[in-house]
Amino acid sequence: MAHPIRVLVAKPGLDGHDRGAKVIARALRDAGMEVIYTGLRQTPEMIVNAALQEDVQVIGLSILSGAHNAIVPRVLELLREKDMMDVKVIVGGIVPDEDAAALKKEGVAAVFQPGASLDAIVTFIRGAVPESNVQS
Amino acid sequence: MKTAERQFTTISGVPIDPLYDQPVAALPAPGEFPYTRGIHRDMYRGKLWTMRQFSGFATPEETNRRYHYLLAQGQTGLSVAFDLPTLMGYDADHVMSLGEVGKCGASVCSLEDMEILFHGIPLGDVTVSMTINSPASVLWAMYLAVAEQQGVDWTRLSGTLQNDILKEYIAQKEYIFPPRPSMRLVTDTIEFGARHTPKFNPISISGYHIREAGSTAVQELAFTLRDGMEYVDWALQRGMAVDDFAPRLSFFFNAHSDFFEEIAKYRAARKIWALAMRDRYGSRSERSQKLRFHAQTAGCSLTWQQPYNNVVRTALQAMAAVLGGAQSLHTNSLDEAYALPGEHAVTIALRTQQVLAYESGIPNTPDPLGGSYFLEKLTADTEDAANDYIRRIDRMGGMIPAIEAGFPQTEIAAASYRYQREVEEGERVIVGVNRFQSPDPPIELLQIDESSGHHQSAKLSALKQRRDNQKVRKNLDALMRAAEGTENTMPYILDAVRSYATLGEICDSLRSVFGTYQETAHL
DSSP, X not given: OOOOOEEEEEOBSSOOOOHHHHHHXXXXXXXXXXXXXXOSOBOHHHHHHHXXXXXXXXXXXXXXXXXXXXXXXXXXXXXHXXXXXXXXXXXXESOOHHHHHHHHHHTOSEEEOTTOOHHHHHHHHHHHSOXXXXXX | OOTXXXXXXXXXXXXXXXXXXXXXXXXOOTTXXXXXXXXXXXXXXXXXXXXXXXXXXXXXXXHHHHHHHHHHTTOOEEEEEBOHHHHTTOOTTSGGGTTTTTTSSBOOOSHHHHHHHTTTOOTTTSOEEEEOOTTHHHHHHHHHHHHHHHTOOXXXXXXXXXXXXXXXXXXXXXXXXXXXXXXXXXXXXXXXXXXXXXXXXXXXXXXXXXXXXXXXXXXXXXXXXHHHHHHHHHHHHTTOOHHHHGGGEEEEEEEOSOHHHHXXXXXXXXXXXXXXXXXXXXXXXXXXXXXOEXXXXXXXXXXSSSXXXXXXXXXXXXXXXXXXXXXXXXXXXXXXXXXXXXXXXXXXHHHHHHHHHHTSOGGGSSSTTTTOHHHXXXXXXXXXXXXXXXXXXXXXXXXXXXXXXXXXXXXXXXXXXXXXXXXXXXXXXXXXXXXXXXXXXXXXXXXXOTHHHHHHHHHHHHHHHHSOHHHHHHHHHHHHHHHHSSSOSHHHHHHHHHTTOOHHHHHHHHHHHHOOOOOOOOO
16 A cells, blocks of 8 residues: 655744645545645754654745745755755745746745645645555 | 625624614713723823834845835824844844845845934934834834934834733744743843833734734734733732833734624723722722723724725724724725735725825714714623633633643634635635635735845945944943843843844843743644
8 A cells, every 4th residue: 555645844034924824734534645744933953953853755845035036945955965855845824926937946835825726735745655655 | 695694793703782872871971991992081082093014024224214205194103114034133144034125015124224224314303213023122122223323312202112022922933032031031121121111112002913813803802911910910919010011012913804794892891900900909090990902903804805895894894993093093004915015005905094084974974883883782791702812811720821721822823713614615705715715916016136135245244344243242241140040131232233233143142041932833
């Protein structure tokens, strides 16, 4: 039997707006994934360490404060340093189109902006994590 | 779908009957206990609400320019938005401030920044609200010090400090210290205010953020009022008499999209509070029993898609606040699903209030919807449902044990998930998002780059060279000793601020005594 997809939902920076992160965590769980929620105020180092410890295939970063351009590239850099580039990074929150395009160029798998449907996020993750990565 | 099968509910999920036609009992007039119909007999005929746009971005210099602009446009009060490092008690050069300086509000690291923020603004004449919570006493001390410099007697100062730490643990999550030392700091400000600033509201007990976190209208109301009772309990334990401080407790509610549900919420709020003050706390002062509130339209209702529709949403929400008898109002700008508002967008938001005030005719008579079959029933039901929650929290031993048990947090998370599911299934329609989609033209946005962080950090280094560092150290030590004991901390914070100790230094001193708070995440 295939193991469920494991996702780390993380809140980096000082932003305390956790409504979206919590809704997404529940929705992914309802869709059969294993979800680890970091809680608030995580540094990029804490997030990447948690991803390593928890052996996740996906990191979901929720940022609504406008700090994404400083925080997300640092997470990607740490993943490269630790040779964890197979972990998909997706970002949700208030990210303008230009910034979203730039983040994707740097290696973010997807950016979900306000109004994105839960179903679209679930579908994306299922498509992005290849079967071979799901240990059985 | 046939109407017989379709469920009609408010946005919070309260079922709506096909028709309301039960006779409505006569209500006490506006200005009469329990003030369901409003706290003044003449309401807006006597004085319009204060138009108070929440504003702040980048550096204190840039925010000061925006304040002068808003006052020139006819805004009648100021409301300061601080950035996340300031809200969390970190200076701009702290490692946790990376990428956050000036993004969500103005960066204020020391008295020097507060002086710049209010440069050319006479604090004796303009009322100022400050959205600051965990480090509220520090920012308030800076404000009081600027008033001193302007030669304005503190007794003339009028305004509001948000200073509502309980809703931070429940919803907004900008906390530093654990609940009990935080409540002690809040009680210090309430006590200090009662002695020194008789026209200043030391606290604005806030449901706004609870609602934005996804609560229902009833949860917003119940948790906010129960928070209010917790502050009253602490002030009474401090030895104060209820009518010495309760007249200066103020409230802050959301103005969400379900028009009648919101108006019912404000009316029920006044009634519950008036009864609680009289019967639970034995207040004999009318001023303690009258619930005064600020309202802000719902940020979480604004859509990224078709942003111009947000002007219409905001107008309807503002109308509910005015029909509900708000004392002051913030209207959101159309671009706020994207960013802090640009000047053009914020002007439209202010004009929306001016249209309501001067063109709509609504302010001509108090509580114009009073006596409506539907509204009166909804008001009564809202009151009952909120009282149920308040009793549950009483049985848990008050709001702090309830927070520690994760009760309000879990209730809100469940409501928020339920709502999102309804949107997902199309049971709740959001125009332009899950129905009536169409491409929308791009809008111009306010850009805040990383230069604010550099600017603020450079000012901090220069300040630390210039000031009397021995005096700073002495004042911080004295503050720590006071924090370890039971004295009121405000005079010590004032001394530290006047010697230009930074926000981060003062908060670090308090962290060393009180420790910090880490929440258990409740999904």
